[in-house]
Amino acid sequence: MASRVDVARRAGVSPAVVSYVTNGSHPVGAATRARVLAAIEELGYRPNAIARSLATNRSHTMGLLLPDSSNPYFAELSSAIEDAAFAVGYTVLLGNGGGEPERELTYVRTFLDRKVDGVIVCPDDDSSHAYEELIRARIPVVVTDRLNQDVALPAVAVDHAGGARTATEHLIGHGRRVFACISGSSGTSPAQARAAGWADALADAGIPADRDRLAFVDFTAEAGWAATRALLERTPDIDALFAASDMQAVGALRALADTGRRVGEDVSVVGFDGIRLSDYISPRLTTMAQPFDAISTAVVQRLLEGIEEPRKADAGISILPTELVIRESCGCLPVGAGAGRATYQTHSTPAVPFAHQEIPSTHQGAK
Amino acid sequence: MASRVDVARRAGVSPAVVSYVTNGSHPVGAATRARVLAAIEELGYRPNAIARSLATNRSHTMGLLLPDSSNPYFAELSSAIEDAAFAVGYTVLLGNGGGEPERELTYVRTFLDRKVDGVIVCPDDDSSHAYEELIRARIPVVVTDRLNQDVALPAVAVDHAGGARTATEHLIGHGRRVFACISGSSGTSPAQARAAGWADALADAGIPADRDRLAFVDFTAEAGWAATRALLERTPDIDALFAASDMQAVGALRALADTGRRVGEDVSVVGFDGIRLSDYISPRLTTMAQPFDAISTAVVQRLLEGIEEPRKADAGISILPTELVIRESCGCLPVGAGAGRATYQTHSTPAVPFAHQEIPSTHQGAK
DNA sequence: TTGAAAGCGCTAACAT
DNA sequence: ATGTTAGCGCTTTCAA
Numbered sequence: 001m002a003s004r005v006d007v008a009r010r011a012g013v014s015p016a017v018v019s020y021v022t023n024g025s026h027p028v029g030a031a032t033r034a035r036v037l038a039a040i041e042e043l044g045y046r047p048n049a050i051a052r053s054l055a056t057n058r059s060h061t062m063g064l065l066l067p068d069s070s071n072p073y074f075a076e077l078s079s080a081i082e083d084a085a086f087a088v089g090y091t092v093l094l095g096n097g098g099g100e101p102e103r104e105l106t107y108v109r110t111f112l113d114r115k116v117d118g119v120i121v122c123p124d125d126d127s128s129h130a131y132e133e134l135i136r137a138r139i140p141v142v143v144t145d146r147l148n149q150d151v152a153l154p155a156v157a158v159d160h161a162g163g164a165r166t167a168t169e170h171l172i173g174h175g176r177r178v179f180a181c182i183s184g185s186s187g188t189s190p191a192q193a194r195a196a197g198w199a200d201a202l203a204d205a206g207i208p209a210d211r212d213r214l215a216f217v218d219f220t221a222e223a224g225w226a227a228t229r230a231l232l233e234r235t236p237d238i239d240a241l242f243a244a245s246d247m248q249a250v251g252a253l254r255a256l257a258d259t260g261r262r263v264g265e266d267v268s269v270v271g272f273d274g275i276r277l278s279d280y281i282s283p284r285l286t287t288m289a290q291p292f293d294a295i296s297t298a299v300v301q302r303l304l305e306g307i308e309e310p311r312k313a314d315a316g317i318s319i320l321p322t323e324l325v326i327r328e329s330c331g332c333l334p335v336g337a338g339a340g341r342a343t344y345q346t347h348s349t350p351a352v353p354f355a356h357q358e359i360p361s362t363h364q365g366a367k
Numbered sequence: 368m369a370s371r372v373d374v375a376r377r378a379g380v381s382p383a384v385v386s387y388v389t390n391g392s393h394p395v396g397a398a399t400r401a402r403v404l405a406a407i408e409e410l411g412y413r414p415n416a417i418a419r420s421l422a423t424n425r426s427h428t429m430g431l432l433l434p435d436s437s438n439p440y441f442a443e444l445s446s447a448i449e450d451a452a453f454a455v456g457y458t459v460l461l462g463n464g465g466g467e468p469e470r471e472l473t474y475v476r477t478f479l480d481r482k483v484d485g486v487i488v489c490p491d492d493d494s495s496h497a498y499e500e501l502i503r504a505r506i507p508v509v510v511t512d513r514l515n516q517d518v519a520l521p522a523v524a525v526d527h528a529g530g531a532r533t534a535t536e537h538l539i540g541h542g543r544r545v546f547a548c549i550s551g552s553s554g555t556s557p558a559q560a561r562a563a564g565w566a567d568a569l570a571d572a573g574i575p576a577d578r579d580r581l582a583f584v585d586f587t588a589e590a591g592w593a594a595t596r597a598l599l600e601r602t603p604d605i606d607a608l609f610a611a612s613d614m615q616a617v618g619a620l621r622a623l624a625d626t627g628r629r630v631g632e633d634v635s636v637v638g639f640d641g642i643r644l645s646d647y648i649s650p651r652l653t654t655m656a657q658p659f660d661a662i663s664t665a666v667v668q669r670l671l672e673g674i675e676e677p678r679k680a681d682a683g684i685s686i687l688p689t690e691l692v693i694r695e696s697c698g699c700l701p702v703g704a705g706a707g708r709a710t711y712q713t714h715s716t717p718a719v720p721f722a723h724q725e726i727p728s729t730h731q732g733a734k
Numbered sequence: 735t736t737g738a739a740a741g742c743g744c745t746a747a748c749a750t
Numbered sequence: 751a752t753g754t755t756a757g758c759g760c761t762t763t764c765a766a
Contacts (some may be wrong), residue, residue, distance in 0.1 A: 003743060015753090017753080018744095029751055050426065051742070054417050056758085075436060083463070091462070094460075096450070371759060383738080725762085
């Protein structure tokens with residue numbers, strides 16, 4: 001590998017001049033600049049980013065800690081984040097916690113050791129030790145998806161409770177009577193908030209929200225399937241189901257079909273997330289869609305602010321809007337034949353982007 | 368951030384000794400070692416990996432270049448690779464080509480600049496310029512999924528053609544007569560090989576494989592949907608469909624349902640990949656499953672060999688077995704109600720792991 | 735067993 | 751406009 005000195009020698013200048021031209025940080029005579037450029041070209045020289053990082057204390061790298069990037073929701077989120085990072089010249093180091101606190105910590109340390117400029121984190125659990133380690137390191141951090149009020153870190157997420165409430169209201173609008181909810185891992189704020197939104201909507205409508213029609217399980221199709229089976233066992237006449245994630249909804253649809261129920265007719269289901277897949281499964285899933293791109297842009301943007309103006313960075317949370325995408329699973333559109341893909345009918349929850357903002361109250365009484 | 372000198376000062380030793388104990392590379396007196404360890408503990412010292420990389424010329428980092436990690440297939444693959452890398456103490460830098468050759472190149476250069484110890488690559492297209500750049504850099508590389516015979520790089524993948532052939536034979540076993548195939552982007556070897564396997568199986572069975580019943584489109588649900596609609600328009604009586612990826616199959620099932628066809632009864636469908644989702648969609652997808660973990664382990668293993676013994680590394684390709692997972696979409700199992708998840712019936716294509724190995728001929732005549 | 739010192743390849747302040 | 755030099759934080763000979 002040709003290094004800066006090689007280029008300097010070849011161009012007949014001092015090593016510093018090479019840096020001047022590669023960084024454009026310093027005026028350089030047109031002639032010398034040309035010679036240097038030529039030497040760079042001939043030698044195929046590329047500055048060593050490691051050495052540069054050591055000297056500048058900037059790696060142009062960010063760590064991304066997720067629970068499980070093989071889950072379509074996180075896969076779409078991480079891809080959007082990678083894209084937003086790429087757009088601003090950053091590369092991402094990816095780590096999956098995989099439900100192991102140890103592993104999350106290991107990744108945080110790995111990121112720190114490697115001197116990432118900042119880290120984006122969505123811990124497995126709201127009480128993750130990753131937070132402490134990150135705070136102690138005084139490194140720019142943005143939390144996404146999770147909204148833990150106990151930790152003073154900048155965060156970006158959607159209005160989980162509001163979205164769940166709107167989704168549930170839609171279900172109520174279908175005249176359903178027996179409601180169930182499959183929410184996510186109980187240790188996560190989205191799971192809690194979405195379940196709360198579901199319960200609030202029911203309360204406002206005077207519909208009983210029986211505790212044994214609410215399950216907190218993993219954000220996966222498998223867990224959604226198992227939870228639905230269990231729910232159905234206890235309450236066979238469930239006719240409305242709100243799933244706190246599309247993957248759980250996928251499992252729920254499976255379970256509903258397995259037990260001979262016609263989704264959209266016998267029972268209405270609405271999911272949450274709006275992963276691409278939701279428009280292809282049968283029946284097409286009505287879901288509260290998250291704005292992946294907006295979230296990712298905001299996450300990266302805020303992290304960048306934290307990196308560039310550490311003193312100015314605040315711990316406010318950005319709440320982005322969700323949008324109800326109405327399709328077949330709720331019963332609005334006829335299931336199956338001839339439908340083509342849906343033209344969406346949407347209801348949005350309001351956005352309050354980039355504000356210092358209270359976490360939306362879980363229950364604000366009747367509107 | 369406490370640095371090595373701080374620790375040394377506090378422990379009353381020279382900086383070198385600190386390295387000796389953190390690396391265990393050198394004998395150190397029990398007493399001093401204890402003092403150093405204590406100082407490390409008290410200061411919360413962690414070696415700067417960047418500085419270490421600069422000094423050792425090893426980053427314990429690998430680049431992973433994929434077409435699109437938001438696609439469930441790549442999401443599962445990348446997650447498995449991340450896991451395998453984690454297990455051997457490596458961290459992964461993730462990059463998505465996103466169908467843009469420019470972007471692929473940018474990522475390769477970024478990886479190179481950051482001195483990753485090796486890169487795992489699955490280019491958008493078999494003729495990717497990423498290969499050249501990587502070869503020129505003389506850095507350890509392992510290609511995965513793609514099997515480009517023109518480039519002498521170690522590779523790990525499944526027997527695309529063989530798997531497709533077996534899948535198609537299964538379709539033939541169902542007594543179907545009008546066969547279609549939706550394969551992937553024509554510039555990729557899996558797409559070509561799987562299409563060839565499909566054609567070969569038909570040829571052997573004396574069934575016409577009409578060219579206009581074969582489509583090469585993106586490996587996505589959307590493309591699978593559109594291709595199926597187009598195929599159906601031209602040949603309404605298709606009764607057997609082989610999709611070269613599960614996501615395309617998902618789109619195909621959607622299209623088949625849209626046009627009022629009953630999958631499993633009117634038309635048999637078999638996919639390829641075995642993503643987790645395939646067991647949850649309706650109808651459950653019969654698919655030729657890839658061994659994600661084995662692939663990932665092999666990929667990382669071979670990359671490690673390339674890193675540790677550069678001279679010994681060879682460009683052989685490792686072919687891993689696929690396994691036909693039989694479910695509902697082909698017509699073997701009754702669709703829907705009461706089925707529970709399937710107990711699998713499997714047929715494997717043989718594995719020829721870690722061998723110098725010809726790319727399986729696309730047609731080897733009748734067996 | 736411990737220490738001194740020379741890099742690794744680059745940036746940046748300072749000098750010319 | 752260009753060159754010199756002192757780090758950045760660590761590893762690693764080589765001496766002591």
